[in-house]
Amino acid sequence: MLLFINSDDQQQQQQVNLxxxxxxxxxxxGFETVYIIDLAKEQRPFRGEAEYIHDNHGFYSARYLPTQTPQIMVVGRQGVRQVYRLTEFLGHYLPPSAKEFP
Structure with a gap:
């Protein structure tokens, strides 16, 4: 799973923390490895369960072509299988009372 973000955006930082x-x-x-791919100008410190990649040369964005940030792509050997907006993806995992996330 790839999560494309722009950590220059404070709201996206909050969503990634969630x-x-x-x-x-x-x-x-159900996902072997989760990568957070940051498209921000500056690399940010990150601690967490996912692997953080600062895509300062645009390798991942050129290869996978995210249409927005934050965006999740589920990838396999054959390429991208599914694409979600992060808010849509998180909505499946949050209780109804917590749907008002950043």
């Missing part, structure tokens, strides 16, 4: 918390709590399962 995503990371759900990974830590093992609420999100």
């Amino acid at each position: 995503f990371n918390h759900l990974l830590f709590e093992e609420k999100i399962r």
